[in-house]
Amino acid sequence: MEAATTHDAPHAGPHEAHPRGLLRWLSSTNHKDIGTLYLWFSLLMFFFAGSLAMLVRAELFQPGLQIVQPEVFNQLTTMHGLIMIFGAIMPAFVGFANWQVPLMIGAPDMAFPRLNNWSFWLLPAAATLLVGSFFAPGGAAAGGWTMYPPLYIQGGIAYDMTILAIHILGVSSVMGAINIIVTILNLRAPGMTLMQMPLFVWTWLITAYLLVAVMPVLACVITMLLTDRHFGTHFFNAAGGGDPVMFQHIFWFFGHPEVYIMILPAFGIVSTILPTFARKPLFGYASMVWAVASIAFLSFIVWAHHMFTTGMPAGGQLFFMYTTMLIAVPTGVKVFNWVATLWRGSLTFETPMLFALAFICLFTIGGFSGLVLALVPVDIQLQDTYYVVAHFHYVLFSGAAMSIMGGVYYWLPKWTGHMYDERLGKLHFWLTTIAFNLTFFPMHFLGLAGMPRRIPDYALQFAQFNMVSSLGAFLLGASQLIFLIAVVKCIRGGRAAGDRPWEGADTLEWTLSSPPPYHSFATPPAIAPLHK
């Protein structure tokens, strides 16, 4: 791939000047500061939405209603989903993009620094609306994160607050995505061709296009929901000539690419970590790029596999089944390439590598359950059961969230200048991996045996696995406090990391000091021509 040949010019003096205190963060246009803000924001939301999940699991610990009543339970599941997706996972990846994309392509900053500031500062406003909706009359939105009408039409003011919050988050995402696209296309160091970019940059370029394509679709559909609620339209009301199922079509046209928005950057992080700790280049770089691009393309033509039970014609079901199964091909290519990257390497097992290896195993399990769900007849049996809950947590927790954790450990030395505590990191990794599987693996069995999702109470034959799952969830939640401790400890001190703490790392950020200067690559680095 690429190789940096020159060290960046030393930075000091007037370049370092910036406001101190709160004003630094409020007014910052610096990609590193904004990246830090995004990452802290997402961690906060991760803990908040995680606490909601703890309450859900506490209620499901035993049959019967103990902790919360059904209307509160529905609010908890709904807001857990919305906040994890829009508040934790997506902003975390944008945080990585902010920190890493300019550093990895040798750019001085993002292309639109002020837009960058605004993209971030919209988030706290949206989060306030979402969290505040719990205090609205009647409580938070309780119609599921998918917001299906007509149920979503029935709710109170919190439902409008949620729509407004998602609008704001959508605007933020689109602005962030435009910024990333322009940065990658225009600000690469001279000599770095597209096919020389680190794979993480490639995955974010494609993700950003997905965001620009589908966030407006989400904005449209929730606006239609809003006008149905308040302004007498009947988009989704059959009595006025509308169709509730049309909502699902539009929503999932956004929703399926959204799934890949949350996993493609994870592919990028894993594809960065594995070569570093295998001490050999990523296997099949070109086919990795093509695989990501084909997954992104296919994501636009599979949406109705979320809707097989709505009762579409056989032709429709078969089309969406075939396209969905096709996704297994590029996904398989990625997994094979990762394994080939490990093959005959010189492996070491620092915390980031452990997360990347767990990612391959557990994400693959999520891929298998996805393949099972692609088959229409099996999907009809498993739709809206705990099997689906297991499936998307294997993809989103052990996929997206664990890749984020691995990425944080990988780049923390660069960001802070200190090595993290390897023992804490490994403890966090092992507890997370064990607790995750304890929580979510039994859910496959629950779903197969017939337990619907989104229910606050369940029949007795589901009691044992639910108890195991709840115990796992409490351990999983508690383990994340170790993550917080490890991060804070690393920021406050620790062994000096040096410019390049990882022997096998070869991307541009490792040519800079740790932490990098406030303004880096003011003069672009020289890139060696592609060696083939």
Place this chain on the structure above:
Amino acid sequence: MSAHTPPARLLRHRPAPARVHPATPHAPSATLAAPLRAALGALCALLPALAGADYAINLQTPATGIAHDIYDLHTTILWICAGIVVVVFVPMLIAVARHRKSLGHAPRQFHEHARLEVAWTVVPVFILIAMAWPATQTVLAMKDTSAADLTIKVTGHQWKWEYEYLGAQADENIRFISTLATPRAQIDNQAPKDESYLLAVDRPLVVPTGRKIRLVLTSSDVIHAWWIPAFGVKQDAIPGFIRDTWFRVDAAGTYRGQCAELCGVGHGFMPIVVEAVPPERFDAWRGEQKALLAASAAAAGKTYALAELKTLGEKVYAANCASCHQANGAGIPGAFPALSGSALVAGPKAGHIDRVFNGKTGTAMAAFGKQLSDLDLAAVLTYERNSWNNKTGDTVQPAEIAALRH
């Protein structure tokens, strides 16, 4: 008709496991510190869980041909996945075990292999085609709702199911509503939970065995989904639209399922129970139902005393109103209005009757005129007007409701 296979056929566990009840025999002595007790309790629960002998870890026993096909499809794809696991993870494990820096393994710097890359792109395509073929056959079979022996209209309501057997003529139709039969005390942990906890209804759907039953589904409010796992049938019930599906049950017995689409507060509390009986028993049952319908029409013509109406009304209220407005009539502030002390409920009859009969658009308040009988409506209205803080002292008679229907 319930004397066939015991309901336990779907509940593959020991009857009423003691550990899920509040008063568990595992409860250790009170001298133990609370955290230790909690840990012990968890361990007691975990040990049998890990033993795993009586756990349902696969799809329920299929009761229809389609459910059999689904079961087989699932098993096949699971074996294919197991094969891929071997192909992917064995090399990975070897690399992790042997190609370590700590063992002095030097990295080989290869990063491409055209033939290998083509192979692992093309071979999966053929595996997928092999998988898609049987799945396609099953999809086409599931979609074929033609030539049904019996058609039943299923309407989802928040939070109950309405069944209507469509006869040759409109007046031959049998129509009834099926609601959760599990007592509230069991849900609130004030009574031991019985074996069919949350999976029992007051009136099951009765169907003949060996016949092709076509369901046409719709909804009166939000989207629900009618699901019996053992039949391999799950179909959304969509307001304003009709969808259809079908099943043919081979063996007589009781089959249980639940609503599978989030539909509000009572989503977890609208089970589905199907009683499959031999065709001759089904015909007898159908005759009984017609007689019952005639009797209930006669009952609606009578005039009732306040106490009689209140007693019946309390049951109707518990089944239809209490999940939102609560058993004590206090509602849930901000979400569902209180009935106790409500100006509408304790005010003039006409306004109260109109709200219950016609519902309120844009809210979860359904038009119960379409769901309940004249007598049930009269009873529940009378109950609401004379319960909690409401003391109107008046009654609503079935005839007053009947007048609205014309």
